[in-house]
Amino acid sequence: MVRPRDNRADGTGPPARPGAAARHTDDTAVGPARHLAAARRIPGWLKATTIVLSVLLVGVIAFGAYWVIRLQGNITTQALGAGNSRTEGAPDDASGRMQILILGTDTREGKNSKYGTKDDSSGYGHSDVMMLMDISADNKRVGVISFPRDLLVDAPACKDPKTNKQYPAQSGVMINAAMTEAGIGCAVDTVNKLTGLEIDHFMMADFNAVKELSNAVGGVDVCISDAVYDPDSGLRLPKGTSQVKGEQALAFVRTRHAFGDGSDLGRIKAQQGFLSALVRKIKDDGTLSNPARMLSIADAITKNLTIDDGLASVPTLLTVGNRLKTIDVGKVAFVAAPTEPAESDPNRLQLAEPAASELFAAMRKDIDLTDPTAKPSPSASPSASPSATASAAPSAATPSAPAYNKALQPVTVANGSADAARANDVVTALKAAGFSQTGQFAAQAVATTAVYYGPDFADVAKDVAALLGIPAKQVLPADVAGVQVYLGSDYKSGTKQADAPVSLPPDIVNQTAGDAKCQQANPALVVP
Structure with a gap:
């Protein structure tokens, strides 16, 4: 056996015994090896804590994975557009200015069959609720613009992404029918054409979404000037403030006759009042900082939601939702597109000019609807940048x-x-x-x-x-x-x-989310 060369400067010899031999020797004179000293006992509390933490960690990971998979599996998607060209790229979901078209469909399929037959809604259904939500780049304000279902508009040519069938442009059609033939993307393209904006995302919910969401938050407080009963929607409420959830919450936002003069404009104000109360409820209850309640709400929403491909992931939805956490409710402005009876049909509506053009021009310039004199938000999207609106x-x-x-x-x-x-x-x-x-x-x-x-x-x-x-x-x-x-x-x-100065019609904002308003009951449906 060749002994290892000794290179130590002090001239001392190599160790008396290789480490392996010392560890395994039976010679008691050698003594126990340092590494075979009596094992130190791990305290029982540390063992128990380690086991508990390990179990908790595995549980949290499994729980998170379960919810991500569940929520992701809930999501249904459709294309954002219907073949019409875009000039803007994808938005920054975390910090860019963002416009989301929110739609309520009247489809009677599946869980919605109790509200009528499939014959009551054709094709992709009608968007009987249409709101454009505009989130500022600095996450300090939100504008929500409602479009009446009876508004007559010009719809562009649209292609059904599922069948690739091309549908020609149409003039003077009700805005709620824009998605009937070619899908939600055609509704998006129609609103783009109407406003001069380029919508970044859409969310479409069905009847069941309102019921489950109102249940998930524990009910929404609404107010009405007089006791009312609408046999068509089933809405029955006493005078004053009531908490609605489930079927009554759905009846409140669906009724076409219970509020105002019984027109769609009265329904829009009621829907805006409902959403204002919902925003206050979520903010006041601390729901946005309560993971358990947030998951319950997210589950209720995603099960009844169709969104575009750009929003079709749980992290993206959470990113967008997170942007709304700190917004002052007084800066969530609800607006109705200015309209008047249509000349071609007094039972329909047309945009009232110049008020409608002034509203859309202010939106393109990213103007604060609650304070038109304020400067636009920094880092606005291209649609709101000076270059996009310059002459x-x-x-x-x-x-x-x-x-x-x-x-x-x-x-x-x-x-x-x-x-x-x-x-x-x-x-x-x-x-x-x-x-x-x-x-x-x-x-x-x-x-x-x-x-x-x-x-x-x-x-x-x-x-x-x-x-x-x-x-x-x-x-x-x-x-x-x-x-x-x-x-x-x-x-x-x-x-x-x-470049035009900013001009907005007086009283363009119906209310903010901070306003608790009573809806005016339709005298024809007031009951004792």
């Missing part, structure tokens, strides 16, 4: 080879600028460009210029806007004959427009 560069000539005869197109100039010279400049510019069928008239003063167009005049309106330097997002469909250039005080001359 288009003036064009010296109209687009080449238009698919129409400019001399035959009816173009009127509504002068809301309070300056007759501006209207004259615009008429001169239009006629010089070949739009010879042009006239003008005095109109109500407005701040923001817009170009409105009737059915089949979208291409003409686009060219007129380009000629006059009016941004594309201020070109909107409306119930007008041909094309109407509605001049605002922002317009400087016939070929140049300045």
Whole structure:
């Protein structure tokens, strides 16, 4: 056996015995090896604590995994759009400005069959509740804009993502039917076209979602001016404040006749009142900081929810929900899109101008609806950035080879600028460009210029806007004959427009989530 070389500087020899031999020797003279000393006993309390912690850790992991899998399995998805182009990328779900279209479907399939037959809702169903939730980039305010189900709009061409069937554009259709043929994405595209925004996500819930959510939070307090009974929805409430949950909560948000004058506008205010009370309940009860209650609510919601692919993960939903935790309820503004009876059908509604255009322009600029004089939030999304709303560069000539005869197109100039010279400049510019069928008239003063167009005049309106330097997002469909250039005080001359000051209709905010309001009962349904 070759002994290991001794390299120690002091000249001492190698160890008397290799470690292995010392550990296993039977020679009692050698003595016990250091590593075979009597084992130190682990205290019983430490063993027990270690076992308990291990069990708890495994339990927490298993519990978390169970809920993630369960919630993820609850989620149903559809495409965000229906074939119409987008100019914005995916939003930052944690800190970017975000718009979410919230829909309530009238489908009678599955658990909803007790509210009617499948024949009561065709195709993908109708969106009998439609609200656009706009979360600011700094997470300090939320705007919720409701669209009446009877509002007549122009729907773009849409493609059903499941069948790839193409559906043509439609004019003057009820907004709640936008999703019937091509799915939720077509409703999203329709609201994009209507507002000039680009919606980032959608959430669609059915009847059962309201029942289970109201049960999960332990009921929602609502108030009504008089005792009321609506046999159609089954809503029966006494005068004053009541707590509703389950079927009565659903009846409260579904009823079309119990509030106001019995129209959809009364129902919108009741729905906004319900959501305001729900927000206060969740905030006051500390639900957002209570994991057990949050899981119960998340389970109730996701079981009855359809969302777009961009939201289709539990972490993403939690990220979005987390953004709402610290928002002041006084900065959650509920608004109804300004409407008036439609000229084509008094039983339907159309956007009231210029109020609707002013609202949508303020939203595109990310204006605080509760305080229009406040500065927009930092890090706003591209749709709210100055570059997105800046005036288009003036064009010296109209687009080449238009698919129409400019001399035959009816173009009127509504002068809301309070300056007759501006209207004259615009008429001169239009006629010089070949739009010879042009006239003008005095109109109500407005701040923001817009170009409105009737059915089949979208291409003409686009060219007129380009000629006059009016941004594309201020070109909107409306119930007008041909094309109407509605001049605002922002317009400087016939070929140049300045950035418009912010202008909002008075009392545009119905209420904030901090307001506890009583709904006015419909006199026709008041009971003793």
